[in-house]
Amino acid sequence: MRDIRLLDRMFIPGTLIGPFTNANPGLGGVCTFVGEVRSDTGVEALELSHYEPLTLPGMHELADRAFARFTLMGLLMVHRVGLMRPGEPIVCVSAAALHRRDAIDAVDFCMDHLKSAAWFWKREKRDGQWHWIEPREQDHSDLARWQA
Amino acid sequence: MRDIRLLDRMFIPGTLIGPFTNANPGLGGVCTFVGEVRSDTGVEALELSHYEPLTLPGMHELADRAFARFTLMGLLMVHRVGLMRPGEPIVCVSAAALHRRDAIDAVDFCMDHLKSAAWFWKREKRDGQWHWIEPREQDHSDLARWQA
């Protein structure tokens, strides 16, 4: 069961994870990560832009790599684009597998790649002003973990 | 927000995770692992026994260690005991944090310890016969990852 989506409006992760779990009967474990817009001081809104011809195909390639690298039964990868408010979910990745190590590592792998190698650009609004977010060093070192 | 429980009857992880997420406002990410009884060939039922004076205190100590080791806002750790059927959830661990690495690693850490260092004994019924499950070598090597 493979479900890869870009969404341009608010979503509720629980409404995706229940059906995803049920769609993988016989699983041993499901790992799920949900990222939300943090309520950092002064942040009023966050905007994620993407480039359609690259972003969704890039997510599908990432899913292909996760299926090749881990023994998975299913993978759900949902990413918001557009304008978001603090507390809203940005990303939800869920992996179902017979064994927990595959499920947890697949989520970790997909999140590291979505954060630093997927075609998204992020800006945040503080005190009425928009600021582009630069890539973080931490994101690159997270990614390097998978290049062994 | 810290919620550690042993449950002796069927539970629905989604009913725990939603309130847990809401109880940690301002979070950046929530990672959740749910383990279920696998539908392996011939397995009719699984029984988890525990020793009350050690098991729940041991889970609280594990939570203390997770809070000491990772920067967490909240930790949910729920474990079934008693008789379970294939497809039923056995364990649900959810960690909320400002940053995804803490949330994912805390879940990984708690699961490795629950699988190989917590006071649970497991047996399964195949073809009408109960068999005790021995510890797996994999579980011990998983645990060794955290001893650096």
Add this chain to the structure above:
Amino acid sequence: MATVVPLGKLADLAGAPSLPLPLALSTGLDWEGLKAALPAALAEALDDPRIRVAVNGALLPNKAKLQANAGDEIALLPPVSGG
């Protein structure tokens, strides 16, 4: 009287989830005394170094130095097999 609680597969060897152990209030019980008072199959299994013992919920660092008294609960804990 003390109570012995054999966990996991040790409960099968004991034949029960809990064994009452007649024990006078005045005399304690040591490791050899405990084994002598248990069913043979269970007593034999207990020397496996992976088996831990707890008295009243406190794990013993060295089970061979067990000292139990009347009223105590002695738990026999085989290797865990996880969640």
Add this chain to the structure above:
Amino acid sequence: MATVVPLGKLADLAGAPSLPLPLALSTGLDWEGLKAALPAALAEALDDPRIRVAVNGALLPNKAKLQANAGDEIALLPPVSGG
């Protein structure tokens, strides 16, 4: 005509999410020609080696070897800043 799509903060430098680029059907467009046709602030930013270029959704291995034609969509892709 070709279309230039500047992403992320390059859209701010371009002043628009999409720039039409007059281009005769018969003549192609190379990297220097593209920069000459863009607003100066955007053109200057493009030499940053971290900026990638895609033509019709295909990433160029080497943007300096760009060859675009009328009808093409040229995307200018700064470093991503994640999900």
